[in-house]
Amino acid sequence: MRFFSTSFFRGLIAQAAGTVLGMGLVMALRVIFGLPLSSPVEADDAHIREIIVVGGVIVGAITFMIGAGVFTDWFKWARGEETSDDHTPDPSKPNWMRYFSVDFDHKVIGVQYGVTSLLLLLFGGIFAMLFRIELSGSGITFLNSEIFKVLLGYDGPHLYNTLMSLHGIVMIAGILLGVGAMSNYLVPMLIGANDMAFPRLNAFAFWINVPGAAILLSSLFFGGFDTGWVGYPPLSLRAPLGMQMFLIGVYLVGLSSIAGSINVIVTTLTMRAKGMSMFRMPIFCWAALATALLQFTATQLIGLSFQLVMLERLLGMTFFDSLKGGDPVLYQHLFWFYSHPAVYVFILPGLGVISELLPVFSRKPLYGTRWVALSSFGIAVVSFFVWAHHMFVSGMSPFLRIPFMYSTLLVAVPTGVKFFSWAATLWQGKIIFKTPMLFALGAVVIFLLGGVTGPPLATIATDLHLHDTWFVVGHFHDTMFGGFIFPFVAAIFYWFPKMTGRMYNEKQGKIQFWLMFIGFMLMSNLQLVLGLLGMRRRVVDFDAALGFDTMQLALTIGGFMVFFGMLLFAYNIIRSWTKGEVAEGNVWDSRSPEWQKPNPMPLHNYEHPFEVVGEPYDYGLPNSRYVNMNPAGESPAAH
Amino acid sequence: MIHLLIVGVLVVVATLGLGLLLTQTGILPAQASQQAITIDWLFDIHFWFIAFFVALICVIIVYSLIVFRRKQGEKGDGVYMHGNQRLEIIWTIVPIGIVLWMAVIGGQTLSDVERRDPQAITVDVFASQWSWRFQYEVTTAEGVQTAVASDVLVLPRNQQALLRLHSQDVIHSFYVPEFRVKQDILPGGEKYVRELRITPNTNGTYTVQCAEICGQGHYSMLAEVQVVDGAEFTSWLTEQAADCNLSDAECGLRWAETFGCLGCHSLDGTAKIGPTWLGLFGHAVELTDGSTVTADHNYLLTSIVDPNAQIVAGYQPNVMPQNFDELLSEEQINQIVAFIESLGN
Numbered sequence: 001m002r003f004f005s006t007s008f009f010r011g012l013i014a015q016a017a018g019t020v021l022g023m024g025l026v027m028a029l030r031v032i033f034g035l036p037l038s039s040p041v042e043a044d045d046a047h048i049r050e051i052i053v054v055g056g057v058i059v060g061a062i063t064f065m066i067g068a069g070v071f072t073d074w075f076k077w078a079r080g081e082e083t084s085d086d087h088t089p090d091p092s093k094p095n096w097m098r099y100f101s102v103d104f105d106h107k108v109i110g111v112q113y114g115v116t117s118l119l120l121l122l123f124g125g126i127f128a129m130l131f132r133i134e135l136s137g138s139g140i141t142f143l144n145s146e147i148f149k150v151l152l153g154y155d156g157p158h159l160y161n162t163l164m165s166l167h168g169i170v171m172i173a174g175i176l177l178g179v180g181a182m183s184n185y186l187v188p189m190l191i192g193a194n195d196m197a198f199p200r201l202n203a204f205a206f207w208i209n210v211p212g213a214a215i216l217l218s219s220l221f222f223g224g225f226d227t228g229w230v231g232y233p234p235l236s237l238r239a240p241l242g243m244q245m246f247l248i249g250v251y252l253v254g255l256s257s258i259a260g261s262i263n264v265i266v267t268t269l270t271m272r273a274k275g276m277s278m279f280r281m282p283i284f285c286w287a288a289l290a291t292a293l294l295q296f297t298a299t300q301l302i303g304l305s306f307q308l309v310m311l312e313r314l315l316g317m318t319f320f321d322s323l324k325g326g327d328p329v330l331y332q333h334l335f336w337f338y339s340h341p342a343v344y345v346f347i348l349p350g351l352g353v354i355s356e357l358l359p360v361f362s363r364k365p366l367y368g369t370r371w372v373a374l375s376s377f378g379i380a381v382v383s384f385f386v387w388a389h390h391m392f393v394s395g396m397s398p399f400l401r402i403p404f405m406y407s408t409l410l411v412a413v414p415t416g417v418k419f420f421s422w423a424a425t426l427w428q429g430k431i432i433f434k435t436p437m438l439f440a441l442g443a444v445v446i447f448l449l450g451g452v453t454g455p456p457l458a459t460i461a462t463d464l465h466l467h468d469t470w471f472v473v474g475h476f477h478d479t480m481f482g483g484f485i486f487p488f489v490a491a492i493f494y495w496f497p498k499m500t501g502r503m504y505n506e507k508q509g510k511i512q513f514w515l516m517f518i519g520f521m522l523m524s525n526l527q528l529v530l531g532l533l534g535m536r537r538r539v540v541d542f543d544a545a546l547g548f549d550t551m552q553l554a555l556t557i558g559g560f561m562v563f564f565g566m567l568l569f570a571y572n573i574i575r576s577w578t579k580g581e582v583a584e585g586n587v588w589d590s591r592s593p594e595w596q597k598p599n600p601m602p603l604h605n606y607e608h609p610f611e612v613v614g615e616p617y618d619y620g621l622p623n624s625r626y627v628n629m630n631p632a633g634e635s636p637a638a639h
Numbered sequence: 640m641i642h643l644l645i646v647g648v649l650v651v652v653a654t655l656g657l658g659l660l661l662t663q664t665g666i667l668p669a670q671a672s673q674q675a676i677t678i679d680w681l682f683d684i685h686f687w688f689i690a691f692f693v694a695l696i697c698v699i700i701v702y703s704l705i706v707f708r709r710k711q712g713e714k715g716d717g718v719y720m721h722g723n724q725r726l727e728i729i730w731t732i733v734p735i736g737i738v739l740w741m742a743v744i745g746g747q748t749l750s751d752v753e754r755r756d757p758q759a760i761t762v763d764v765f766a767s768q769w770s771w772r773f774q775y776e777v778t779t780a781e782g783v784q785t786a787v788a789s790d791v792l793v794l795p796r797n798q799q800a801l802l803r804l805h806s807q808d809v810i811h812s813f814y815v816p817e818f819r820v821k822q823d824i825l826p827g828g829e830k831y832v833r834e835l836r837i838t839p840n841t842n843g844t845y846t847v848q849c850a851e852i853c854g855q856g857h858y859s860m861l862a863e864v865q866v867v868d869g870a871e872f873t874s875w876l877t878e879q880a881a882d883c884n885l886s887d888a889e890c891g892l893r894w895a896e897t898f899g900c901l902g903c904h905s906l907d908g909t910a911k912i913g914p915t916w917l918g919l920f921g922h923a924v925e926l927t928d929g930s931t932v933t934a935d936h937n938y939l940l941t942s943i944v945d946p947n948a949q950i951v952a953g954y955q956p957n958v959m960p961q962n963f964d965e966l967l968s969e970e971q972i973n974q975i976v977a978f979i980e981s982l983g984n
Contacts, residue, residue, distance in 0.1 A: 042927065042956050043947070158855040228852050234826060235809040235854060238957070322827025328810060329825070363709070364717035371727045393812065394823050395833040398753075405745055409738040413731060419696050420730045426703035428642075429717035433708065441700065448696050452689040455738075459745030461678050461752050462685060465667075465819040468812060468850040534668045534816025536850045539858035543846075620719035 002093070006100035007068040008210070014067020015060045015211055022059025026052045046241070051314055053222070054244050057215055061252055064211040069102045070204050087199070088603065102207065104199035107601060109206050110185025111499060113177050114492065116206075118570065120174030120213060121485075125563050127167040131160055131540075136556035138544040154224060160540035162224030162242065166217075169229040169246060173216060173253045175346045175480065177209055178488050180256070182349045183264050183288040185495070189594045190282045192273030192612075192627075194605045197266040205260035208252050216249025228538055230339075233320035233331050236309055244313065247306040254303045257295040257345075264292035273593070274631070275612035279370055282592065282616050286373040287352025290380040291345050298341040298384070305334035329396050336387035344383045347483025348376055351418060351447070353491045354440045358422055359617040360590050361437035362429030366617040367421045375421075378414030382407060392463045401460050408458040415451050419444070434588075435509030439490035442517045446524070447482025450475060453528060468538075471531025474524045481520055489516075489569060496573065497587045501600040502580030508572045512565045519561025526555040591616060591626040608632070646702050653694035654687075661686035671817035671845060671866065673838035677751045678819045681744065688737070752820065753836060756799035762792065763803045766811035766824045767960055769856030769912070770899020771847055777880045787879040788897045792847060792864045795872035799838045806831075807960060812851035815864055817843075821850050839866040856902065856912050883974075891978025894971045903959070906982065912958060914951050920983030925952040939976045 003009055027037055030052075037052075039045040065071060073083045087104040089095075098108050099115070134142045141156075143163075148155040154162075184202065188195055196202045219225060223240030236243055268289045272281060308319045309331070320326040359366045366372060388396060388404040422444055431437070453475040456462045466472060489512075496504045530551060535542065542548055586595040593610050594601060611631035618624045662683050670676055707717070763774040775787045794800050804813055804824040814821035818837050825831035849860035867875070883890040895901055903912035914924075919934050927950045932938055941948050946959040963972065 042950070156855070157858060161852065161855060161857070226852070226854055226857075232810055232851075235852070238809065238854075322825060322831055323808075328827070328831075362707075362717055363715070365719065365721040367720070368722035368727050371722070371731075393821050395825050395831070401749075402746055406739075406742045409742050409745075410735070412738050413734045416734045417727070417731060423696055423699040423703075424720075424726075426700060426707065428720070429703065429707050430709040430713065430715065431704055431707055433704075441704070444700065445697065448693060452692050455688065455741060456682065456685045459681060459685070459741060459748070461745060461748040462681050464674075464752065464821055465678055465682075465816070467821060468814070529666055532666045534814075536814060536848050538852040541858050615721070618719070618721065620716035 002097060003100070006097055007070075007102045007207070008100040011064040011068030011207070011210065012214075015064035015214070018063025018067075019056040019060030021056075021063070023052050023056030025059065026055030050241050050244060053241060054248070054310070054314060057245070057248055061208075061211040061215065061248070065204070065207060068207055068210075070200075070207045072102075073200055102203050104195070104203055105603070106184050106188050106196045106199070106202065107499070109196075109202050110181050112206050113184055113209075114181035116209060116213065117174050117177035117181055117488075120170055120177060121566070122570070123217060124167050124171035124174055125566060127163045127170065128559060129563055131163045131167070132556040132559045134160060134540060136553045137549045138542050138546075138552075140541075143540070152220060152224070157540045158224060158226055161226035161228075161538070162220065164538055165225055165228050165246070166220065169250060170213075170216065171480075172229065172342075172346075173209075173213060173250070175484050176253060176257060178484065179291060179345060179349050180206065180209075180260050182284075182353065182488070182491055183291065184260070185499070186491075187264055187267055187285055187288050188271070189498075189601065189605055190285055190592065191268060191271060191276060192593055192606055192610055193267060193271040196263045197271060198263050201259055202263050205256045205263070208256045208259070212249050212252030212256065214249075215245050215252065219243070219245030219249070230335060231306070231309065232335075233309055233312070233326075233328055234322070237313055237321055244310065247310050251303055251306055254299045257299045261292035261295035261299075264288050265296060268292075273610055273612055273627070277612075279373065280612050280614075280616060280626075281373075283355040283366065283369065283373055283376075284349070284352035287348045287355075287376045290376040291348045294341045294345050294348075294380050294383065298338045298345075300338075301334050302338035302342070305331055305338075308334075329391070329394055332391050332394055333388070333396075336390045340387040340390065341380075341383045343479065344379055347447075347479060348379065350443065350483045350487030352376070353487040353494075354422065354443055354447075355418070356592075357436055357440040357490055357494060358425045359619055360588050361432045361434060361440070362426050363432070363619045364425055364429040365615070365619055365621070367424035367427075368417075369615070369617060371417050372421045375414035375417040378417075379411065382411050382414070386411060389458060389463075392460050393467045405458055405460055409455060411458075412451070412455060419448060419451070435504070435506055435513060436490045436494035438510065438513045439486045439493065442513060443482050443486035443490065445482070446478055446486060446517075446520065449524065449528075450478030450480075450482050453478060465534070466531060468536055469531035470527045470535045470537055473537050474527030474531055477520075477524050477527060481524070486516075492573065494588070496576065496580075497583035497599045498594055498601050500577050500580070501583060502576055502578075503583040503587070504576045504580060505572050508568055512568045512572065515561050515568065516565035519558045519565060521558070523555050523558030523562065526551050526558065530555075591619065593627045593629070596627065596629050642702070642706065646698055649698045649702065650691075650694050653698055654691045657694055658687050658690035661690060668816040669841070670819075671815075671839055671841040671843060672819065673840055674752045674836075675817065675819040676840075677748050681748045684741075684744070688741075755836065756838070759799035759801040759836065760795070761801045761803060762794075763805060764792070764813060764824070765805050765807060766813070766849065766860075767807040767899060768809065768854050768958070769849070769860040770902040771849075771860070771862035772897060772899060773862075775876060775879075777876050785880055787876060789879060790862060790896045790899065792862060793872060793875055794837070794839050794864065794866050795869040796839055796842055796866050798869065799836055802835045802837065804833045804835060807962070809853050810851050811849045811853050811860070814848050814850035815845050816848075817841075817845045823851055842866050842868065859902065887974045887977040888981040889978075890971075891974035891976070891981075894967065894975050895978060898963070898966060900975070910953075913954060916979050916982050918983065920980045922983075924949075926950060927952050927954075927956075936976060936980070939979055940972065943972055943975065 030037060076083050089098050099112055134140055143159045144156045148159055219242035222242040222245050225239040225243040225246055227236045227239055268285050311317045312319050318324040318326045320328050320331045322328050355366055355372055385407040389408040392401050457466055493504055493509055583599050610627045610629045613628045614624050614626050616626050765772040773789050773792045777787050778784055806824040806826040808826055811824040812821055813835055822833055822835040843866055845864040847862040847864055905911050905915045906917055908915050908917045922934055923931050924934050925931050944964040947956050950956045
């Protein structure tokens with residue numbers, strides 16, 4: 001029954017109450033201003049309902065945060081009360097409760113992010129499997145089954161559109177949380193800090209995702225939406241109420257991105273251990289810093305564009321509806337100004353993980369460390385000047401497409417540096433095939449496919465054929481699996497002993513790798529080929545005469561292999577968390593400071609600050625080390 | 640050194656194999672336009688670069704994994720080499736050169752693809768949820784300027800067609816894979832009309848697909864394209880320009896096809912996005928407000944010009960366009976009603 005006293009549970013109760021309260025508030029305001037609460041005309045009635053529900057949902061999100069206790073310390077400060085900076089957990093409560101409560105320890109927050117991320121990835125995966133069944137052949141009408149109509153009130157093509165749209169955006173939310181998980185858990189540990197710079201802001205950044213994700217998923221029960229994850233108006237102005245849940249949910253997740261990025265930037269810039277110059281900072285922290293700068297400067301634009309659609313729907317302000325004087329292409333500029341850099345937010349931390357793992361498991365220095373570090377920044381900078389390559393056929397000014405083609409192709413250069421460095425790192429190493437290494441290697445190969453399928457989309461003439469086909473779907477899945485999913489799985493396996501003090505199951509890990517790697521190769525290469533053959537994306541059915549049936553069936557099989565691989569992963573980590581073999585000491589023989597500490601990582605990381613005395617990845621250089629854990633010359637026995 | 644030599648040979652072999660696989664196995668649709676020839680030329684260049692880079696990186700990785708793996712019982716680290724400034728500069732500068740060259744030829748192919756032919760014939764394309772209509776300007780035998788509408792896009796071979804793209808509701812996209820080009824279609828009147836130029840070069844039947852998601856009927860937003868000889872095109876156009884001199888019901892069917900009615904209303908009793916027309920006339924219809932009306936002449940007329948007035952139970956409002964009284968003449972609407980009446984029993 002202790003569960004009922006956790007922040008998580010109290011927050012959800014407060015959210016439910018707040019939603020009802022908010023709806024009542026909007027209705028009361030309407031009555032005060034003499035506005036009707038219902039209308040005999042169906043369309044007007046739906047509009048009034050939308051205003052009331054949206055008001056309620058926004059209030060609900062705020063009351064979640066209050067109910068969960070995220071604001072408690074800040075309220076105390078506002079009243080002039082002191083709060084303690086010591087946030088050692090209450091020993092009278094069991095340890096698991098920390099993970100369901102507002103906690104300021106970056107490691108707990110990292111795990112909270114990670115678990116929430118995996119849950120969202122699971123939902124996104126289930127949505128995908130549902131529409132993969134529908135797409136496994138032409139003429140299949142699985143989504144017309146009675147059960148969907150009974151559960152959701154709609155079925156068929158609209159249900160397909162909703163699942164397809166939700167798959168995209170829920171996965172993106174899951175990925176953003178996974179990025180948060182990696183940077184929160186790893187950054188302070190790798191740079192020798194005991195926590196993030198602003199622990200309360202950090203907790204806020206995590207917890208705002210919970211109502212955000214709940215609202216996003218609820219769109220399934222509010223009539224869904226049929227716009228894809230991009231939400232282009234005017235279609236998004238006409239979609240059902242579920243559209244608003246999508247807009248609000250993503251808005252809250254975006255707020256988390258901005259708040260979280262401030263922490264990462266300040267922490268990496270000001271809290272590094274003694275002797276850790278920028279170029280001696282681990283590559284992952286470089287990647288996390290570049291990511292945070294992108295999140296901090298670009299996320300506002302998606303918030304803005306979604307807010308404008310929200311206002312246009314609620315209040316009839318005409319921003320984007322060209323039939324009433326707005327401009328639909330403007331939305332696409334605002335949207336992609338974030339959503340292109342966002343792609344690099346998804347992949348840069350993953351590429352950082354690859355760069356961390358390859359040296360450890362090849363027993364060799366990361367080749368050209370400085371170049372790899374700077375290439376993350378190169379990618380981040382260029383990513384701000386390429387957004388319009390998503391709009392080559394949108395009807396924007398035709399001449400502007402040319403500079404965007406140049407800038408887009410330039411992305412290949414820093415990305416190429418990473419590939420060459422990784423290949424050179426493996427060369428003449430002593431490669432060890434543990435599960436994290438397998439996933440890192442798989443990520444390199446998959447991300448390579450994502451990389452080389454980029455240029456045909458960047459040159460405008462070939463994009464005229466490929467735009468909005470399955471080729472784009474394949475390219476994007478390559479970048480997401482190579483840049484996020486595989487590295488994320490690798491990172492969880494690699495730091496699992498640090499998190500839990502136990503080892504994952506190596507055999508299951510390897511089975512999972514081959515299941516996912518083969519399944520994914522099947523899936524993404526078929527997506528690419530279907531796109532080249534001219535199959536457009538986001539369709540619930542296709543003509544049998546096109547001859548795509550066999551390929552679509554194989555694609556579904558590949559998709560399910562990936563899905564089952566992830567289920568095996570969940571089983572492996574849940575079981576190993578309590579039953580795994582106890583992992584002691586420096587499991588991977590790593591030079592990194594966190595592995596010089598016991599497993600799991602002690603509560604406040606480093607009770608004595610360490611000093612950096614060498615390069616992070618100098619494996620193979622005799623008598624060298626990266627950190628001196630006892631700079632004062634004290635003997636370890638003194639502790 | 641011997642390692643590098645073996646890897647070099649393997650990279651060449653893998654590049655050739657992969658390149659031939661990509662360029663020779665037909666992973667692009669048939670070519671049916673001048674633009675497709677230019678675009679496919681650029682595709683082939685891309686395919687060879689893809690083959691080379693995939694081969695290069697994969698061969699090095701796979702070779703390393705086999706040759707440089709840590710053997711059973713082996714301890715110790717790999718060869719200590721932390722980097723090489725000259726090599727880094729080379730693999731930064733060379734790719735910059737390659738991508739700049741790609742961008743230059745990318746620009747050249749684009750200008751080829753979009754080259755304007757002043758002799759192009761103009762077709763106005765009207766996209767709406769979820770149908771296509773194609774409109775041609777013609778001068779009849781009597782010298783009268785008139786517009787011909789069709790639900791099939793007929794184009795003469797070897798002549799550039801200038802498609803002027805109009806949308807009546809949301810964003811759509813015009814895409815024929817065999818022509819290789821696409822263009823989004825924006826709503827909002829003349830200011831938002833976008834153009835697409837295609838020079839078909841092979842006779843045949845193809846399909847226009849809407850490539851931008853546009854709602855629940857997106858997947859079925861298709862239309863037929865016919866590429867025919869110039870002479871055949873002229874005679875088809877003349878035939879279309881003639882007034883409809885069939886019976887009212889037969890003319891009604893023609894308008895129903897042309898103006899996209901049949902995208903949502905079936906003629907065989909199946910329920911699509913709108914109610915079927917088969918057996919509709921003269922029968923009782925239940926509405927969303929619970930009342931029941933008989934589908935008589937006036938009901939059908941109202942349902943066409945003011946579709947939101949009476950919504951049949953089980954269907955959504957605001958789905959059907961509300962501007963048919965502007966698009967169609969009174970005579971055409973009456974002929975459609977006559978056609979629906981003919982399906983009454």
